[in-house]
Amino acid sequence: MGVMERVSTRAKKAVELRPELPLDRILKGDCIETMRGLPDKSVDMIFADPPYNLQLGGDLFRPDGSQVDAVDDEWDKFDTFAIYDKFTKAWLKEARRILKDDGTIWVIGSYHNIFRVGTAIQDEGYWILNDIIWRKANPMPNFKGTRFTNAHETLIWASKSEKARYTFNYRAMKTLNDELQMRSDWVMPICGGQERLKRNGTKAHPTQKPEALLYRILLACTKPGDVVLDPFFGTGTTGAVAKRLNRHWIGIEREDNYIEVAEERIAMALPLDESAVVTMQSPRGAPKVPFGTLIENGLLKPGAILTDAKRRWQARVRVDGSLETGSDNGSIHKLGATLQKAPSCNGWTFWHYEDEGGLRPIDTLRQNYLLATQP
Amino acid sequence: MGVMERVSTRAKKAVELRPELPLDRILKGDCIETMRGLPDKSVDMIFADPPYNLQLGGDLFRPDGSQVDAVDDEWDKFDTFAIYDKFTKAWLKEARRILKDDGTIWVIGSYHNIFRVGTAIQDEGYWILNDIIWRKANPMPNFKGTRFTNAHETLIWASKSEKARYTFNYRAMKTLNDELQMRSDWVMPICGGQERLKRNGTKAHPTQKPEALLYRILLACTKPGDVVLDPFFGTGTTGAVAKRLNRHWIGIEREDNYIEVAEERIAMALPLDESAVVTMQSPRGAPKVPFGTLIENGLLKPGAILTDAKRRWQARVRVDGSLETGSDNGSIHKLGATLQKAPSCNGWTFWHYEDEGGLRPIDTLRQNYLLATQP
DNA sequence: TTTATGAATGAATCAACCG
């Protein structure tokens, strides 16, 4: 049996059951090494909170992900950046292999590392969709008064390629933001109070992320049942929120300390019941109703007159669901576009019919039809 | 007559202070080549608005059918990241040579280029002091509903080295911000209205920056009499603001079009009075809290039941902040309106939650959130 | 003269499906 045959057999199983995927578990080990054990194209989203490479001494990593014990003062910062870059490219490469073709990745960082991460993301072939600013409602002040208060962190959201058809729950985000498009700057408090995990009276992890942040990310870019991988799991914010929102999760973490705290935390998180996890849906996902169906079902009669909202144009409905004016004819969309001299037109909202003393868009008829026929 | 020849003629007049520096003038020519003609360690600050390398696709239309006027100028086109990187490193290297040891550089960009710029800044030996987020008060929406509204741009502020003693007017910034430390996120409107320069009825430059942005930067990081270099001068926002604040400026620009507009503009620039400054810089409007924020932050759980004050209707909260009854769903405002058969409804006062033996409007929760997060 | 309404526009990597 050849290699290719093995691969394709394995791929088939993964699609149906995901047999090799250790769902809802923390894998103990080095980030890159552990990722190597996960199958190709198997997860829907990756959230990564990698080391920030704060240049305060410490936190240096070799390309294999292991930590450098001591910072040699002789090293100049170019060497340091090169090592960080190698590490970054290595884990981003593995992440891209594991990610499904239509999956997306999120990475969070600060000005110390985010530019290098962003460059590596582009160089590895990802396609950046947005950069998102987490604007901290209550940041730590700059005590010395030597700079601007560092009051935000940056996240990068990217797909595997330019043509990928990634998940973005547009309608849910718009609803979450009081019927305005969700912007690229998010105001959220830092993680503190009850939410901040403690051990022996001190914070369990130095950079615990707020659940509100993961909540918005998972709601925006995954569907219930999707698999989310977090290769720098820490105290498991990703896992806790994923569980609450009925998403599967996989965490990778090296330190026993954090694993213990995370497991306890996630065990206590309660999944929401199914009706609460439902979100507002875009019409995109709804079943299509051809205009002709309305005529077949008698909601509109051939010969009926339609107009635009301002009654500038009118057209007559023909038996096959096309429209005609004196000189033009075509589908509801095409004729609307032609008359307005626009490149395109949504005929459902452009054309109106007369009903009890008022004009209504023909989309109303479509909604009525859907209500009457959908289970 | 070449650029340098013109420069040296002018320079004789300023022999004593800065012998070879062509102050308060636009130098026509290529950015890197022209910078080579400027002396070492001679300017106090550099502000740079380089090409973003946007990589746009086809035409984009608004929902109303009108076409978006895209940035399609030749100066923004680069074939590969490698070529863009090479260009970026080259001009940053020259900039660093020209900059005084205690000078600083500002560079603005978007997610298309800012990660590459940031990486190059670090690789060339600069020391990043802050990244600053320009949160646009009125960004262009995402018309197709495919991503988050791209509502910000990023600036990087860096010194020549870690040990540099750069200028930062801490008090001025704190005063400008109502006695609170100036943060790393700045809310400012995009450049439009009277300020937006026109030529033959259309915008003179596709990417003119608001004067408020340069005002804050120059006020924060230079002293009166300092020299500010802008190697991508465009229509001269940097020059106009520098003149108003009594700073010297040097502009480099390749295109005659822009030079003409800039020269006319700067000739007309007058000092701002204090009240105009305050108006321009002060934050506008009270902070908004979308309903979804309460859910993200755990003040209300998905699945919770809300009712109106008289318990005539009830609805269940979903993960995205929408509400559902048995038959309807929508935002707090929309669903309230639907149930009452009213044209509109203030969901904040209409919907209530049960709390210790009484109903309270959900607006109470919003107040609590504001109290907890506002400074 | 003042107010109401409508049109225009901004650094944008902006669709999905079927044959």
Add this chain to the structure above:
DNA sequence: TCGGTTGATTCATTCATAA
């Protein structure tokens, strides 16, 4: 893979025109 069809999609602000 390509091309044609269907039909989904916008916020804040300014300026011109109408009332």
